[in-house]
Amino acid sequence: MTAFDYDLFVIGGGSGGVRAGRIAAEHGAKVALAEEYRMGGTCVIRGCVPKKLMVYASEYPDQVRDAAAYGWEATLGAFDWGRFHGKLEAELDRLEAAYRRNLDRAGVKVFDTRATLADPHSVKLADGSTKTAKHILIATGGWPFVPDFPGSDLVITSNEIFKLDALPKSILIVGGGYIACEFSCILNGLGVDVTQFYRGPQILRGFDDEARDHIADAMRARGVTLHTDTVLRKLERGPDGIKATSGDGSIAQYDAVMYATGRHPNTAGLGLEEIGVTLRENGAIAVDEYSQTNIPSVFAVGDVTDRVNLTPVAIREGHAFADTVFGGTPRKAEHDLIPSAVFTQPEMGTVGLTEEAARAQGPIEVYVAAFRPMQPMFAGHAEKVLMKLVVCADTRRVLGVHLVGDHAGEMIQMVGIAVRMGATKEDFDRTVAVHPTMAEELVTMKTPVRTA
The missing domain is CATH 3.50.50.60 (FAD/NAD(P)-binding domain)
Structure with a gap:
């Protein structure tokens, strides 16, 4: 029997790779992980987390303006980017340290260096050394794409x-x-x-x-x-x-x-093509429903596979991989009916089919409410929120929910549970409204605005 240095070698220290490595180690595997930049990947270091903190910072002018409308003596000075940015970096440092602690507690060996594939069971580190593993997991995420043009x-x-x-x-x-x-x-x-x-x-x-x-x-x-x-x-x-x-x-x-203008799977220079791993046209690693490539020892999770490019999905894929390969419990990550949020102002939350996609599948009813919510209306703002249900006319199942307004991301998380469970329009109708809230419109829309 061939002796390997590790049962699993993970290339990439983002959310998917870290979850896979930690769970595999908890299942008893000997695991190593290589990350060439900072632990935490796109989400923690240059994505979801710092972006959301910037969203919070950007919302304070509206909050102070509204406070004045509600009777407070409220004024706002200039925004101090340097002061905010220092705290932001400190928070990212804290989160990265937490990722490292979790890996260390699980017994995962971390290499702070670039790693590439030498063969289906070997990984070459930037210092020239080579580590062997029974299984290799690629979790290198995506990278911003900039086209070539003058300037x-x-x-x-x-x-x-x-x-x-x-x-x-x-x-x-x-x-x-x-x-x-x-x-x-x-x-x-x-x-x-x-x-x-x-x-x-x-x-x-x-x-x-x-x-x-x-x-x-x-x-x-x-x-x-x-x-x-x-x-x-x-x-x-x-x-x-x-x-x-x-x-x-x-x-x-x-x-x-x-x-x-988009992100590309971060596969360049990893040695994937050299060992025969199949890549799609955009560079994404082709995998099956268990995240396995055409090379049996090589797997991939997260944005590098370009399936559903969301952090919670990468985490699910990584966990499912570890349970399947090392936990004795074959498990697939589901890629449908995933709630998601877009943190624009106003915010959007969405789950399921758009009206356009649902219409292409069969007859539907569409319920829409657009209205000025109580808090900003009292402060004199004209901006409306949007609540929308897309319903199958035959089965009465709610196929899609689309919300635009404050806290839409929080609301869609809860609504996503109902949609995944197969809730019908009548299930929504039977639910008593919480008053006064914006979300009560989700259960009080009785008449479709259009059918198709």
């Missing part, structure tokens, strides 16, 4: 936005996905003059059309200069900033330009 070297991405020494006074954000839209709202809330270009007809492609329209209108009302059907042709460094030329030839100047 592309002048842009920053969602990686660098957290590392700025100072906030720009103005910024152009290119892209229409959730990362671009979230940072447009964040920076707008922090006092930056924000312009956003998106080449398509509407932002947030893939989400429900009615919700997309609602968010785009609200972003513009809050001060984001949003241009759809617009492309960026070139960038040039000027004496006072970056000069941007758009597709129609118009020119404007910004202090910074951020590209958020």
Whole structure:
């Protein structure tokens, strides 16, 4: 029998890789993990966590304004990026240390270095040493994509936005996905003059059309200069900033330009192709429902597989892998009916099918409520929330729920349980409303606004 150094070697210290390594070790496996940057991956270091903290920071101007409307003597001074950023870095340090402690407690050996595949059972570290393992797990996540165009070297991405020494006074954000839209709202809330270009007809492609329209209108009302059907042709460094030329030839100047035009699986230079691992056209690792590649000893989880690129999904995939391979309990991570949130302002929560996707599958009923909620209405704001149910006309099952408004992410987590359980419209109707809340509209909409 061949003796391996480890039962499992994990390449990548993000949420999926760390969960897989820790659970495998708890199942009794001898585990090692290599991470070339910081433990915690995209979510903890340059994604969900720092982004959400920036969301919180950006919301305080609205809160102070509302406090004054409610009778408080409230004023707000200037935002101190340096002060906030120092606390942000301290929090990321704390979280990274917690990840390391959890791995250490589980008995996982950590190598703080780059690792690549030498063969189906061998990993080569940057110091030239080689470690062997019965199983290898790739969990290297994704990386921001910037196309090659004149001046592309002048842009920053969602990686660098957290590392700025100072906030720009103005910024152009290119892209229409959730990362671009979230940072447009964040920076707008922090006092930056924000312009956003998106080449398509509407932002947030893939989400429900009615919700997309609602968010785009609200972003513009809050001060984001949003241009759809617009492309960026070139960038040039000027004496006072970056000069941007758009597709129609118009020119404007910004202090910074951020590209958020998608992320690619982080597989380049790992040695995957050399040992025969099948990659899809975009570089994603092709895996089966148990996260196994075409090479039996090599597995992959998380964004590097480009299945559903969300941190909780990577964690589920990593845990399922460890239970399957080392825990004696074959388990698959489910990739349907996943609740998710987009932390724009206003926030969006969604689960299940969009109206457009549901309509393509059969007859549906659509229930919609758009209204001014109590708290901001009292403060004199015109912005509305959106509550939407998409229902199968035949089975009465709720196929999709789409919420736009404050705390939509919190609400959709609870609604996601009902949708996964197969709740019908009548189940929603039988549920007594909590009054006065925004969420009560989910159980009080009685008449469909349209059918299809």
